[in-house]
Amino acid sequence: MSGQTLPPAIETVALRKTFGPIHAVGGVDIALAPGRIYGLIGPNGSGKTTLIRLLVGLARATSGEARVLGTRMPSRPLLSRVGYMTQSDGIYPELSVWENLRFFAGLYGRADRARLLAALALVELDDRRGTPALELSGGMRRRLSLACALVHEPTVVFLDEPTVGIDPALRVQFWAHFRRLTGGGATLLVASHVMDEADRCDELLFIRDGRVLARGSADELRRRAGTDRLEDAFLHFAGVTGAAAAS
Amino acid sequence: MSARRLWSITRRIIDGFRRDHRTLALIFIVPVAVTALLGWVLRDQQIAPTRVAIVDLDVAAGGRLASAISDAAMGAGLTVVDDGIVDQVTARAALADDRIDAALVVPSGFVADLLAGGSPRLRLITQGANAIAEGGHVAGLQRAVSRAILSLAPGGPRGEIGIERETVFGTPDADVLDVMAPVFIGYFAYFFVFVLTGISFLRERVGGTLERLLATPVTKPEIVLGYSLGFGIFATFEVVILIVFSLMRLEVPAIGPLPAFVVGLDVPTAGSPLLAFLIALLLALGAVNLGIFLSTFARTELQILQFIPIVIVPQGLLAGIFWPVETLPDVLQPIARLLPLTYAVDGLRDVMIRGYDLGAGSVQLDIAVLATIAAFFVALAAGTIRREVA
Numbered sequence A: 001m002s003g004q005t006l007p008p009a010i011e012t013v014a015l016r017k018t019f020g021p022i023h024a025v026g027g028v029d030i031a032l033a034p035g036r037i038y039g040l041i042g043p044n045g046s047g048k049t050t051l052i053r054l055l056v057g058l059a060r061a062t063s064g065e066a067r068v069l070g071t072r073m074p075s076r077p078l079l080s081r082v083g084y085m086t087q088s089d090g091i092y093p094e095l096s097v098w099e100n101l102r103f104f105a106g107l108y109g110r111a112d113r114a115r116l117l118a119a120l121a122l123v124e125l126d127d128r129r130g131t132p133a134l135e136l137s138g139g140m141r142r143r144l145s146l147a148c149a150l151v152h153e154p155t156v157v158f159l160d161e162p163t164v165g166i167d168p169a170l171r172v173q174f175w176a177h178f179r180r181l182t183g184g185g186a187t188l189l190v191a192s193h194v195m196d197e198a199d200r201c202d203e204l205l206f207i208r209d210g211r212v213l214a215r216g217s218a219d220e221l222r223r224r225a226g227t228d229r230l231e232d233a234f235l236h237f238a239g240v241t242g243a244a245a246a247s
Numbered sequence B: 001m002s003a004r005r006l007w008s009i010t011r012r013i014i015d016g017f018r019r020d021h022r023t024l025a026l027i028f029i030v031p032v033a034v035t036a037l038l039g040w041v042l043r044d045q046q047i048a049p050t051r052v053a054i055v056d057l058d059v060a061a062g063g064r065l066a067s068a069i070s071d072a073a074m075g076a077g078l079t080v081v082d083d084g085i086v087d088q089v090t091a092r093a094a095l096a097d098d099r100i101d102a103a104l105v106v107p108s109g110f111v112a113d114l115l116a117g118g119s120p121r122l123r124l125i126t127q128g129a130n131a132i133a134e135g136g137h138v139a140g141l142q143r144a145v146s147r148a149i150l151s152l153a154p155g156g157p158r159g160e161i162g163i164e165r166e167t168v169f170g171t172p173d174a175d176v177l178d179v180m181a182p183v184f185i186g187y188f189a190y191f192f193v194f195v196l197t198g199i200s201f202l203r204e205r206v207g208g209t210l211e212r213l214l215a216t217p218v219t220k221p222e223i224v225l226g227y228s229l230g231f232g233i234f235a236t237f238e239v240v241i242l243i244v245f246s247l248m249r250l251e252v253p254a255i256g257p258l259p260a261f262v263v264g265l266d267v268p269t270a271g272s273p274l275l276a277f278l279i280a281l282l283l284a285l286g287a288v289n290l291g292i293f294l295s296t297f298a299r300t301e302l303q304i305l306q307f308i309p310i311v312i313v314p315q316g317l318l319a320g321i322f323w324p325v326e327t328l329p330d331v332l333q334p335i336a337r338l339l340p341l342t343y344a345v346d347g348l349r350d351v352m353i354r355g356y357d358l359g360a361g362s363v364q365l366d367i368a369v370l371a372t373i374a375a376f377f378v379a380l381a382a383g384t385i386r387r388e389v390a
């Protein structure tokens, strides 16, 4: 319970972002304590990516505030402590696995060999070091993208659907690694619409139409919705009539 | 500004091209091949030697320029004809009778004006009958005049030397066939660097890597400078290869059934290749950043190519490559004077053909303008990179 007294790693105050008539993020207030894995769960177009981009400082809020580690975003210096795995791979297809990793590590000034090797080992691409990213399989590219986001050992990590296209065995390893990161004090916000992954998070944020519908651990949300399936819990909080039929 | 981040960006551009052999060939081999072809075509057009009369009215200088031109003419495929031509009237008569191809009139006080840093003008009278042959005559004469002026004013004149054109029969034709090689150095550097950076940066924007790049502590100047350095290195090699190719002459002897041939254009340059190199590099720096800037307005690689007729072709037509800027219609002249290529073409011609150095006023102007334009494009490019995209 001492977690509640720590200052939040991620915080938003009445955060909004509109694109013309679309309220991509429509007034979000959250304060997330450090050292935990948070799942941002919502359907396509619910505003997950936009919320993360606001937190990383890649989008300017229409109104409200986004804070990471107490610093109001956008803030360039803070970015050295932030990791961001984008929804698209965001790697250079013409560069090799090693060159991609070295490039991103270099931007953080942390391109030493040992660190690069460790990052490659994590995503099991050590034997593909010289392969151009273009020649990797889709899942391997995703793995490389994750390595690039974690290579500088960030304190706050935003992962936008990190395990899409990753095989089940590696997925288990990924989550084990995420858990290790929180052991070192890191905070992770993982966007996903895969419910079976949601169970691995410490806490979930259900989001739809740019609003947080509910927040709590998976068990808690299931109990509150009176169902034993997370999908149904989501529909329950979204107020969809179908939820009643399902329960 | 962190040197480490800067180097990361530069290196990633080099890494990206290293494996792309086709693009490397495009940068390094194609310009040489095209320049060689052009040199070949132009050289073979010079059929007959030019018969020229020199009317030196600069009595005060004691015929110094006339004798300097005569000396230079020997090496430039020109025959100096005397034939009783003493003034403009006899010169015109000789032109009309086709006893000479061109008459060069040196006005009185020319040499004194030249040495005082003024901008004196020569007058060149031609027949005006055959535009193509005329171009060849004029090109040869210009070369001889340049060398003569250089021998009187080492390092190049401080003012602009003008040549007024006049013909006996028709309207004066543009002096087209000035040696093309130095001009192509500038043009290729500009063209390839623009297209390559444009596409490369577009891919950053649409491929999601720019988003990722901006999620790191990298700064805008680091991105722009990193790109300029990365592509600058390729532009540097390209320019070096083209300059060497233009200047060298390597005679390959006949081997078996192959006839003997010559590699290189053997352009008779007097100027410093280093200075030519500086001019081409400033031009390329501008092109890198123009590419970054314009990539904002494209969504696909094909749309970058659509900028070629807008950005590259008009520059090719207006920048003085094929005809001098002064002969353009009045409306187009101010436009031509805004184009970086205009100054690069002029500067490269000054240095490589006329042999001017940094002391020459026109070279100083060219370099100053190119540097200004490059700085302007850098600012434009930096302006299009925004951390908060939307």
Ligand SMILES: Nc1ncnc2c1ncn2[C@@H]1O[C@H](COP(=O)(O)OP(=O)(O)OP(=O)(O)O)[C@@H](O)[C@H]1O
Pocket: A019, A022, A023, A024, A042, A043, A044, A045, A046, A047, A048, A049, A050, A051, A087, A193, B390
């Ligand atoms: N740059 C943009 N311009 C205009 N509209 C945008 C932009 N980015 C996002 N939107 C809109 O904002 C809303 C939320 O988009 P967002 O990408 O945040 O959803 P998401 O939850 O990440 O969806 P997905 O699961 O498909 O990734 C959508 O309606 C989308 O169309």
Ligand SMILES: [Mg+2]
Pocket: A048, A049, A050, A087, A160
């Ligand atoms: Mg998304």
